[in-house]
Structure formats: structure tokens, C-alpha cells
Amino acid sequence: MAKNKNSKLLNLLSGSFGFTLISIFIGLIIGAIVLSIAGFNPIEAYGVMFKGVFSKPKYIAYAIIYATPLMITGLSVAFAFRTGLFNIGAEGQYIIGALVAALSGYFLKLPPIIHVLVILFVAALTAGLWGGIAGYLKARFGVHEVISTIMLNWVAFYLNNYIVMLDGFRRPQSETSYDILKTASIEILGNWKISDTGREWLANYPFLADAMRAPVNLGIIIAILLAVLISFILNKSTLGYQLRAVGFNKYAAEYGGINVQKSILVSMIIAGALAGLAGAIQVMGVTKNVAVLAAMEGYGFNGIAVSLIGGNTAIGSIFGGLLFGILQYGGPKIQSALQAPSEVINIVIGTIVFFIAIPKFIKMVLLLRKKRGEQFVR
Structure with missing residues (x-):
């Protein structure tokens, strides 16, 4: 036995x-x-990190907020991996998605729900086309996607910095854009929780009131829905079968009648759209604007690690991103508490x-x- x-x-x-x-x-x-x-006690340090995430509802909420964009960029990288591609360009696609969300969130004047849906669609479409550039270069000319996406990352980086500094979009005497309109926000009960009615109601529920002190938004729900959708596409649809077949063996897939070049292009478009959605959700739910970047923010690059931790699966990316969020939010607290x-x-x-x-x-x-x-x- x-x-x-x-x-x-x-x-x-x-x-x-x-x-x-x-x-x-x-x-x-x-x-x-x-x-x-x-010279530090590791048990004490990990204890501080654990308490720094799970001791208060607000901390848990912040850890989830940290994790959400990583879940989606991890999902982007995992999707490309499963179809035989290495999407190291999720960083640039994230930047493009965030930039487009800030632009459409500020300049477009639409009703609340419609505004959110339009921004998500436009950000996904633009970032998808950005990822599609690498897919086209790979399919048409055989340019390796690692090389092309690294170059596109830097193009996106400097394009963001150029557009942010344009008059009419840049906030005066700053290096950030104007905030998106309230109709473009996906923050949950943003205005209500600071109203007199909201404060009175939340006073009866201390746990919820503490959690709502963080910029809680719909991002985590969108991330989970995207993971379910991508899992279905990869495992239950004809498109997913074709994309995975090309990833396993493109010569066998071509012999079986699958258009390999089209599959490569479609795969990079979908991966780019996912990373772009991560950037859009971060802007709509947390930052409300974009700024001049001094360096890459790392969401796309960390998405590679999240994908690996999640076993390059859609659902695994959710848990991998959550682990990353916990470590990244709770980790720095050992420095303030223990000087570690x-x-x-x-x-x-x-x-x-x-x-x-x-x-x-x-x-x-x-x-x-x-x-x-x-x-x-x-």
C-alpha cells in the first residue's frame, strides 16, 4: 500500500x-x-510577505490588481507558445493597447457601457494588428518572430513617448496624458463609494469597505473570461486545432491542407490583441492615463514567466499571474519591515x-x- x-x-x-x-x-x-x-530570518521575512498580502482585504485586492495585467500578458504568450510561436513582443503590444485606450478614453465621447466596449475593441484591434506585423514578416519572409517583436517593442516604446508629449493630449507641465473620461473607467463603484450614501452603506461592512479602498475594477473578471475563451478556442474549435497543428509540425499541417502562413498571421494577431487588452484594462481600471516611459514597464516580459509557471495553458496563466502578483506586491514589504x-x-x-x-x-x-x-x- x-x-x-x-x-x-x-x-x-x-x-x-x-x-x-x-x-x-x-x-x-x-x-x-x-x-x-x-543575515535575515527567512521564516520571519516570508511571514511579513504573507501578512502583507493576506492580512487585510485591501492588500488582497491590490495583489489581484497587480496580477491582472500579468494574467493577460501571460495568456498572450501562452497562446503563441501553443501555436509554435514565441511572442516576446507582448511588452510592445501592451504599450500599444494602453496608449490606444488612453487616446480613445479621452477623446471619444460615448455613453458609459458603450464607451468601455469600444475602447476594449479598438485597443485589441490595434494591438492585434501590431502583433500581426511580426506574424506577416514571419509568414511572408521567414523573419523570426523573436527578432521582429523585439524591434517592435522599441518602436512601440518611442511611439508612446512621442504621442504622450503631443499638445492636446499631454497634461500641461507634466509628462503624462490627460485622464480618461469617467465613462471609460471600469473601476467598480468608483464614484458611489466616495459618496455619502456609499460611505454610510460601507460602514456596515468593514471587510468590503477596506477592500474598496483599492482601485477594484472589472479587470480580473475580464481576465478569467479571456482565459476561458482562449482555452475553448485552442481545445474545442477548428481554428484552435489548425493553429496547434501548425505549432506541432508546420510541414505535416501543410500536407494536411492547413494554410500555414495564414495560421501564423492569425496566431500573432490574437496574441497581440490579448496583450493589448492587458494594457487597456490597466489604463481603464488603475492608472487612468499613460506617461512617458523611462524604461520598459515589464508587463509583457513578465508575462513570459507567468506563461511558463502556468504550463503554457490558459487557466494556468491565471494562477501563474496570481502567484506573480502576490510575490510582487508582498515582496517589497520585507524591505520596509525588516530592511531585508x-x-x-x-x-x-x-x-x-x-x-x-x-x-x-x-x-x-x-x-x-x-x-x-x-x-x-x-
Whole structure:
């Protein structure tokens, strides 16, 4: 009986989900070692981080807000991975989506719900076309998507900075744009919660009142709906079958009658649209504007790690983004509380991604463990 239980446990850990759990555990262990070397108690530091996320409803809300754009950029990267492409351009597509959302959110005058839907559509379309440039170059001329998307990231970066500084869009004496109109916001009960009626009602529900102190918005709901939609497209639709077939073997797919060039283009358009939606949601729900960028914000690049943590699956990207959000929001609190280096969190994240990227090594260790267990039983 014990042998069967051990065998089942090892089989579970040998799967992709098991690799992820092991990688997270190793990342936390290495982070603890680094903290110990630096002279800090790792248990105390992780305790501070845990309390910094889960001790108050407001903290939980902020962690989810941090995680939401990462979920969607992770979804973008995962979609491209599943179709045989490496969308390292999610960063640029995110920037384009955010910029278009700020422009249409400020200049368009539409009713509340319609305004939100129009912005999401326009941002997704524009970022999708931006991603489609790399798809076209790959399909038509064989230009590798890693090279083209890296270049497009920088084009998007400087295009954002140029447009933000244009008269009529730039807020006077600043390096940010005007805020989007209230009709373009997806913040939940934004005006109501600061009204007299809202404050009186929330006073009866302290838990909810504390959570609403954060800029709670519809982004997390949109992210989950997008994950369900992408999962359905990839696993249950003809389009998903064709895209995955091209990803597995484009020559076999072409022999089977699938238009490979069209599939590459469509895949990059969808991936770009997803990353653009992440940028739009961040603007509509949190920042309300865009600013001149001194450096890449990292949402698209972190989406690559989120996708890997999530096993390059749609639903996995939601949980991977949530883990990232928790670490990124709770991690810096060890610096203010203990004066411990917050860079430890980046070491943890990097270690997790590193070990997820080498599953064969973990599998080898597990197999050795399994063989030793069998020899011990004998």
C-alpha cells in the first residue's frame, strides 16, 4: 500500500503541475538561503510577505490588481507558445493597447457601457494588428518572430513617448496624458463609494469597505473570461486545432491542407490583441492615463514567466499571474519591515522560472528517487 502511494505521488510530481510545484518550492528555498546569508530570518521575512498580502482585504485586492495585467500578458504568450510561436513582443503590444485606450478614453465621447466596449475593441484591434506585423514578416519572409517583436517593442516604446508629449493630449507641465473620461473607467463603484450614501452603506461592512479602498475594477473578471475563451478556442474549435497543428509540425499541417502562413498571421494577431487588452484594462481600471516611459514597464516580459509557471495553458496563466502578483506586491514589504533586500523576490521568481524551464533535470531527480525507493522496498 505504501509503495503504491509513493508511486502515485511520484507520478503526480512528474507531471507539468508537479514540476511547477517543485520549482516554486525550490525558488522559496533558495530565497530563504539568500536571506539567511544576508543575515535575515527567512521564516520571519516570508511571514511579513504573507501578512502583507493576506492580512487585510485591501492588500488582497491590490495583489489581484497587480496580477491582472500579468494574467493577460501571460495568456498572450501562452497562446503563441501553443501555436509554435514565441511572442516576446507582448511588452510592445501592451504599450500599444494602453496608449490606444488612453487616446480613445479621452477623446471619444460615448455613453458609459458603450464607451468601455469600444475602447476594449479598438485597443485589441490595434494591438492585434501590431502583433500581426511580426506574424506577416514571419509568414511572408521567414523573419523570426523573436527578432521582429523585439524591434517592435522599441518602436512601440518611442511611439508612446512621442504621442504622450503631443499638445492636446499631454497634461500641461507634466509628462503624462490627460485622464480618461469617467465613462471609460471600469473601476467598480468608483464614484458611489466616495459618496455619502456609499460611505454610510460601507460602514456596515468593514471587510468590503477596506477592500474598496483599492482601485477594484472589472479587470480580473475580464481576465478569467479571456482565459476561458482562449482555452475553448485552442481545445474545442477548428481554428484552435489548425493553429496547434501548425505549432506541432508546420510541414505535416501543410500536407494536411492547413494554410500555414495564414495560421501564423492569425496566431500573432490574437496574441497581440490579448496583450493589448492587458494594457487597456490597466489604463481603464488603475492608472487612468499613460506617461512617458523611462524604461520598459515589464508587463509583457513578465508575462513570459507567468506563461511558463502556468504550463503554457490558459487557466494556468491565471494562477501563474496570481502567484506573480502576490510575490510582487508582498515582496517589497520585507524591505520596509525588516530592511531585508526586496530583490530576493526577483531571485525567487527567477529560480522558479529557471527550474520550470529544465523539467528534464527535475524528472531525472524524481526517477532516481523512485528507483532508490524501489530498491529500498526490495
